Structure formats: structure tokens, C-alpha cells
Amino acid sequence: MGWINNLFGKKNKPVAEAYKSDPAYPVNIKAVVVSDLGNIRTNNEDMGLFFKIADENVLQEKGYMLIVADGMGGHNAGEVASRMATDIICKEYFNQNNNNVEKNLEKALTLANKTIFEKASSQAAFQGMGTTCTVLVVIDKDVYYAHAGDSRAYIQKGNTIMQITVDHTYVQELVNSGDITAAEAAVHPKRNILTNAMGTKADMRIDTGKCKYIFENNDRLLLCSDGLYDYLNDEELNQILIENSLKNAASAMVEKAKARGGHDNITVVIAEKQNDLAENELKSTREVQLPKITRDAELPSEF
Secondary structure, three states: OOEHHHOOEEEEOOOOOOOOOOOOOEEHHHHHEEEEEOOOOOOOOOOEEEEOOHHHHHHHHHOOEEEEEEOOOOOHHHHHHHHHHHHHHHHHHHHOOOHHHHHHHHHHHHHHHHHHHHHHHOOOHOOOOEEEEEEEEEEEEEEEEEEEEOEEEEEEEEEEEEEOOOOOOOHHHHHOOOOOOHHHOOOOOOOEEEEEOOOOOOOOOOOOEEEOOOOOOOOOEEEOOHHHHHHOOOHHHHHHHHHOHHHHHHHHHHHHHHHHHOOOEEEEEEEEEEEEEEEEEOOOOOOOOOOOEOOOOOHHHHH
């Protein structure tokens, strides 16, 4: 289903075989990525990624990056959009020469939006494609975010989970205006209608900021596509995180979403800060040049 006036559009996101993550470089943030087709889709247009710079000096300055992008558009175009978004944002952010994280993220998302929009506008096969995109950058105890669409980022501290991002959806605007409650929004029939997404228009709204909660040892970060939170509320996500290891938590979330319907792709990225260097659960399948970056899924060979 296409976009309506380039403003509201219900996502039509078929999806690909889920990729897996394996042990890699020792870091002080442990992370896991799980992406699943769900019960209905036939290819995966979600992307869930964890990036670590191989250069320790750059790592200290630029931090770790976590991304979830949820593509939309027929004929696998959504998959193209989500892969373009993650690739461009990663390269652009880590190649910036200054240390203003929020501005660097904004530049990266702006470039990704422009590139995807131009491709969608110039080739019929990609017309109408787009993607949500939620990015977190972790530098020591600080968590920065950049966001467009309705994929979400959370931080869990102790037994409490807080949503970092605000959905760019029709029902969220109704919540903001006081017309409906958050509880009503969670079950609203139009909850998946986006008001903003990457690649669907020349100028895109980008939310950037610094999380008001510091990221301390044993805290957790959760990024997910709407294929997860459409089926699990915040309290359920929180309880799963409390009761499980990272890997088991991610698997439990995906399986529960599938058991309740699983009509969309389901992507989960969970990270935890630890006291000492821990073996990361992600394996690099390709390093991006200038600078070197590790990631859990292959980059597209071309756009």
C-alpha cells in the first residue's frame, strides 16, 4: 500500500531470512541482534545492527552505534531502503571530523534521506520506498539518539523501562493533542500510519537529542521495530529484560510476538553496559573502510 500525499501511509513490508549474530571483538558493551520474518512475510525488510569501530581512539570519540530500520515498499524496495539507510548513516557519522554527536547524526540521517528519496524518485522499481530509522550512539555514560518513523528505542535501569524516542505516527499526534490516551493509541486501528519516514519526501523530520538517563553498568538499551511492540507492551518488554540474558531476552521477545500473530517482521537489538571487557555476541561479516567498522550483516554491494 502506497503513501497518501507523502504524509500518511500504512506500511506494506514483506521481509528476508533472519540473520544471526556470533561472538566478535571484546568490548565493554555486550549486544545481541535478532531479526525474524514473523509468520506472514516472505522476505525481511528490517535491519538491526550493532557497529563498533576497530580503531580504539575513534571508538572513544564516536562511540558505539545501534540501529533499527524498518523498510517499506513493494518488490523488495523496502529492503533496499533500510540497507541504504544503515550503510549511509554508519559511514557518514563515523567520517565526520567534529565531536558534536547530535549534529553528526542529523547530517547522517539527512544524507540518507536525500539519497533514498532520489533513488525512489528516479527509478520506477523503487517508487514509494522508504524506511523508519532509529539510531543510538553510546559514548561512555551518554546515549544520543536520532530518529524518524515508528521504530523505538528504550533504556532500562533497574526494574524500570523508559522509551527514549517518540513515534512519528498519526495516533501519537492524537496522543500529543490529548484526543486519545497512550493506552488507546496502543490498540488503535490506525496505529501503524506514519507521519514521517526516511526517503518518502525531500525534507524529513529528524528527532535528535541526548537521553536524560545516563547509561550505567548493567543498564540495558532496546531498539525494536513495530513488529515487536505491536504485540508486547512496555511492561512485558521490561519483565523479559529483567528475567533473561540478552540472547534469551531477544529470543523470548520474538517468539512471544510470533505467538500472538507475528504479522510483520520482528527486529530486536539489545545492548548492556558491563563492568569489564566482555565478549560481544556479534560477528563482523564485513568491515567498512574509512574508518573500519564491524557489523553483523553484510552491506549491499551497490545501491
